[in-house]
Amino acid sequence: MVIAALSGMCFARGRAAVPQSGLRTIIIGAGMAGLLAGIKLKERGETDFVIYEKGSSVGGTWRENTYPGIACDTPAHSYSYSFALNPEWSAFYAPGPEIQAYFERAAQRYGLLDAIRFETEIAECIWREGQWHVRTTDGRSDRAHVLVAATGVLHHPHVPKIPGLETFERPWFHSARWDHSVPLDGKRIGVIGNGSTGVQIISALARRAETLVHFQRSPQWIMPCPDSMYTEADKQVFREDSAKIEAVRNGPEAAARKARFTSAIIDMDSPELAEIQAIVERNLEESVSDPVLREKLRPNYRAACKRMIFSAHYYNAVQEPTVLLENQAIDRVEPTGVRMKDGTFHKLDVLALATGFKVDQFVRPIRMIGEDDLDLDDVWANGPRAYYAVTVPSFPNLCLLNGPTGPVGNFSLVDIAEKQWDYFDQLIDAVRAGRAAGVAPTMAALEAYEAARNKDAMRTVFASGCKSWYLNAHGIPQVWPWSYAHFVDVMAAPREADYRLLQPIVA
Numbered sequence: 001m002v003i004a005a006l007s008g009m010c011f012a013r014g015r016a017a018v019p020q021s022g023l024r025t026i027i028i029g030a031g032m033a034g035l036l037a038g039i040k041l042k043e044r045g046e047t048d049f050v051i052y053e054k055g056s057s058v059g060g061t062w063r064e065n066t067y068p069g070i071a072c073d074t075p076a077h078s079y080s081y082s083f084a085l086n087p088e089w090s091a092f093y094a095p096g097p098e099i100q101a102y103f104e105r106a107a108q109r110y111g112l113l114d115a116i117r118f119e120t121e122i123a124e125c126i127w128r129e130g131q132w133h134v135r136t137t138d139g140r141s142d143r144a145h146v147l148v149a150a151t152g153v154l155h156h157p158h159v160p161k162i163p164g165l166e167t168f169e170r171p172w173f174h175s176a177r178w179d180h181s182v183p184l185d186g187k188r189i190g191v192i193g194n195g196s197t198g199v200q201i202i203s204a205l206a207r208r209a210e211t212l213v214h215f216q217r218s219p220q221w222i223m224p225c226p227d228s229m230y231t232e233a234d235k236q237v238f239r240e241d242s243a244k245i246e247a248v249r250n251g252p253e254a255a256a257r258k259a260r261f262t263s264a265i266i267d268m269d270s271p272e273l274a275e276i277q278a279i280v281e282r283n284l285e286e287s288v289s290d291p292v293l294r295e296k297l298r299p300n301y302r303a304a305c306k307r308m309i310f311s312a313h314y315y316n317a318v319q320e321p322t323v324l325l326e327n328q329a330i331d332r333v334e335p336t337g338v339r340m341k342d343g344t345f346h347k348l349d350v351l352a353l354a355t356g357f358k359v360d361q362f363v364r365p366i367r368m369i370g371e372d373d374l375d376l377d378d379v380w381a382n383g384p385r386a387y388y389a390v391t392v393p394s395f396p397n398l399c400l401l402n403g404p405t406g407p408v409g410n411f412s413l414v415d416i417a418e419k420q421w422d423y424f425d426q427l428i429d430a431v432r433a434g435r436a437a438g439v440a441p442t443m444a445a446l447e448a449y450e451a452a453r454n455k456d457a458m459r460t461v462f463a464s465g466c467k468s469w470y471l472n473a474h475g476i477p478q479v480w481p482w483s484y485a486h487f488v489d490v491m492a493a494p495r496e497a498d499y500r501l502l503q504p505i506v507a
Helices: 032-043 096-109 196-205 232-240 242-250 252-266 271-287 291-296 314-318 413-427 443-457 484-492
Strands: 003-006 009-013 025-028 049-052 122-128 131-136 141-144 146-149 172-174 188-192 211-215 323-326 330-334 337-340 345-347 350-353 367-369 398-400 438-441 499-503
Touching: 025 032, 025 122, 025 141, 032 049, 032 096, 032 413, 049 141, 131 146, 188 196, 188 345, 196 211, 196 314, 232 242, 242 252, 252 271, 252 484, 271 314, 314 323, 398 413, 413 484, 438 443
Parallel strands: 009 499, 025 049, 025 146, 122 367, 146 398, 172 350, 188 211, 188 350, 211 323
Antiparallel strands: 003 009, 122 131, 131 141, 330 337, 337 345, 438 499
């Protein structure tokens, strides 16, 4: 393969046609990030794009997850597009249905609905002669110069292999597949899992169930948070002055909160983490009166080692007389309940699995084939990798929004996606101008990024001694290990030396 210099970058010689009538873009997913990509393309005046969505509506994770008590643990005004602020949020932490409605309005407001192909799942994407050739699971085909994978992380439910689960004779389901036809009031309910989802479900159902058993594999540190509702007067202030919303998003208090949390994450020995540790320990001590229950709820690892849980209600809920915290190991599920290793049996009417997602999937199970018939499954054989979580060597013009090793546990995902899109948008300028058929990072750039990231990831709190979905098979956190300021800096403009351009050859 011949390499030559061009405008400070380099390009690889290969057969590809120069776009004559603008670029066509295929976007996979109509969740937060996919809608963002469509909006940004329209903002540029580019209308030749399509969004393929496997579901029947927009919203992604907020469409999929409708369990009782669902809410976002990022402040609502921060979990909004910077160009579509929402003065109507009902609370500091918005409930799930409001967030879903927000994205539905965004799709309508920016005229995206006609560009979305609902209930259409992608089977494969193959790079060939300067374009991505896409095939759907129902046999349709399409092609485009640019491919945006806005597939998200939390959309493949993880169902644990619990012996006997399939023998349970009563309703059971994953939290992301909640069956709202099943009655809950006055029922004996079991909830397996105590991440954010499990905590929210327990908080919502504690006073509705006859009995509610919370099966806890390992305790969680709970960060107290305001249960603040916005009054009509508050909303009117936001309507009249968007600067008030910006103050909530980026004002001194928000900046200090972000800086404290970021410093705590990237340095396990930081005073900021010690401060957070003191807060969560005090929250446990002051909120739970029963010393036996308190010790059941006390983790043996540092705060923020697992994804931080924010809740104003869980400790109160778990102390309700209807709630039993079960921290022994499950032996098996039987037709009418759950049997513990110590022989204890919990008879149940409903069993909910708040057991998380397969977080290493990203674009998979879509078959992705790049240059020289390179299969993404082979590239990711030892775990998903992407250069600055956005691009992959040998997969030209492919953008992963909120891709592997991004700051998924650090900052607002909306803010992350916006900055990642601006970064990728600059890369594609060479293709828009006809100077290249494609752009992709070099393998050397990815390897250097991964070496630095892996080294610094082991200094983060995620590597401080707990098991979590952030860790790969080698125990290395697969997350962004640096500051928010560094993220902003590297997303501001791609480093030209780290990319190669595919030379356009007119057919």
